[in-house]
Amino acid sequence: MLHFARKNTFRHGVHPPENKDDTAHLPIRQFPFAPVLIVPLSQHLGKPARPVVREGQEVIRGETIAEADGFVSVAMHAPASGMVRRITLAPSIAGHMIPSVFIEPFPASTQEVDDGEPCPLDTATPDEIVQAIQRAGIVGLGGAAFPTHVKLKPPEGKQLDTLFINGVECEPYLTTDHRVMLEQTDDIFMGIRYLLKATGTREVIIAIEANKPDAADRLRQGCPGDLPVTVRVSPVKYPQGAEKMVFSALLGREVPSGGLPADINAICCNVATTAEIGRLLPRGRGIQERVITIGGPGVAKRGNYRIPIGTPVRFALEACGAADNISRVFMGGPMMGPSVSNLDIPITKGTSGIIAFTTAETGEATGHRKVYPCIHCARCVEACPIFLNPSQLGLLAKVEEYERMAEEYHLMDCFECGACSYVCPSHIPLVQYFRLAKKMVRKLSAA
Amino acid sequence: MAELKKYLEIGSSPHITDGASVDVIMRNVFLALLPVTVFAIYAFGIGAALVLATATISCILTEHLLCKATGAPSTVGDWSVAITGLLYGLTLPPGLPLWMVAVGGVFGVGIGKFLFGGLGSNAFNPALVGRAFLQAAFPQAMTHWQYPFLENRFEQVPTSVLAMPFAEPAYDAATAATPLARMKFEALFAETPELMAGLTTGSVGETCGVLILLGGLYLVVRNFMNWRIPVSIFMAVAVMTWIFQQIDPATYPGPLFMLFSGGLMLGAVFMATDMVASPITNPGCWLYGVLIGVLVVVIRFWGGMPEGVMYAILLANAVSPHIDNLIQPRVYGTGRGVQ
């Protein structure tokens, strides 16, 4: 039923206000250097990097300061030419203390970037490309921060056919991928060439949402004739940008529960990540900065900025004219972005945005609303893109039946998109329960 | 640039919501019931107005006092008990003594809702629990029907309405027969247009099918009601009735008669759709609706009573949790999603 209405999109989902107009038309600008940059050695999922610099050492911008430790790990690069002041623990967004390299940029330096050993597209083997991507410290820039090179190596016996380039950017407020598609079109196609070669895929689909028609046009026009690329436009809906949703929308196939995209012969790579591959690999550089959206009602100079990794959130907000009445700051979009308690934490590779809300947006509107019992209204069921039953899961979470949640109601398939909490008229903190429950289940199964 | 605030509030994402709220939904359901209510008072006069007011007030007061008595904050502000009260009033005969109305209200909210744990935990629609209690306790009074559109309905309160508690109520006029009773006992089928426009007799709020549908339509458009429930009830009733009419047109009425007579419209649109007591998945709602439809036809055609909507819905309410156990959404990446 309703097959025509489902074209190019997934079932369920929600429609939060997009709030992208403030920044979508603003070109990417270079952000100034903070007096101290804090580069955590673990900005990705996987093992922390191993530092290769000493306290008191001078580094050049772009120089490798930490090397990958094992396969599921990536390198780190100096975001500025300067002095390594300390290598010590610094707070992260999750509240943990993480070993980090504190770098003080030299104010007088021209901040030329140090080129490394290039990875030439024509002569490099697939394995060499995978290694180069790891050496460049590339992780998923959409927010997941999963090391990209790991995805390029499918498990034994799996063949990859279709490469998805994800430019959906379904989170409200964020416009970084949009700007990257407009301004780094050639980098994206260069990145696609590397990815095609590394993965052996034969088909490329660029996924975009209908609110970025200019980006779709630019990519269609800019696409070199020899590349097997199609640009597909999906209707605007959250969480269209989640990998699993991209597959069901554009491929009509679902990743098996607990499985990998490779199980359906697909691989998905964020568009900004692709652009960075295309920009960095030919010159042997690493990620020492990234594009983020700084926005929300709490800042005056909203925009998209190419910002050094390690810039403290406080410095970023102050430079953008944060309002006095900001009350909540989060990294990424409002649907999934974790909130920042300590403004001294740094921007990392996985940070796609910093959004500041003022007391006008928080207060009544969010955390302080009256919680009612679940009235069984099914809004959460209608919203969940994974087709879970958040109502039932919520009831079980309340009585701490975590194992039952996992065994009977597929708790571990929840990817914490927040759509259920967004629609719940009883204001039950559903996804918040589920995050905790997932942690508990992992703890239980580890024990 | 001023020093940034020292303390930021931490909140778990999502940091935005769509603004939906239980009290907003409930207020809208109440609003959707108002046209029916106004028509009921127009058709049956002061008596109906008193019945409706007593029903609503007794329900609200019961919940408020029970909350207070157990030391919990009062929950009447979520509007759900106001709906229960009004709905309950709409299912009563227009000449019912007010003391009976109040007793049923106390029972419906006290036993049907509060005892189960309040909003969200009531297994049955509390309005129907109250009515079922009255049906069992006062069968005569519950089947005494006043004619609609009486000349003096705005001047004179029917004597029975003001009857003293536990006294045998005296009635002003002979009882009218509902269209369903006439079908059952005299095999007479009322004209469908009369039924739709609410020109026949029946419970206070069940007679005007058109206004009930209008209220339902409003709720469906605002996405406050699952349309699959009333639609599946209508379809089940219509199909089943049509089949039997084909077999024996002298005994069995047509689908339109069945849809617009008795409490079917009110029940299908406003009672069966009680979110708490109905299944959560769409396939579950289809099954639930069909179950109600079939039960209504079975009770009406072959049961001892002319009307069966109330019992059909209560039975389906009881089955609803089992439907939910049986029918869960198919999780992404399982079953037919991966082939």
Ligand code: SF4
């Ligand atoms: S947070 Fe989890 S349960 Fe809630 S809608 Fe998203 S995937 Fe479904």
Ligand code: SF4
């Ligand atoms: S949206 Fe909230 S109230 Fe509605 S069924 Fe889900 S958990 Fe219950």
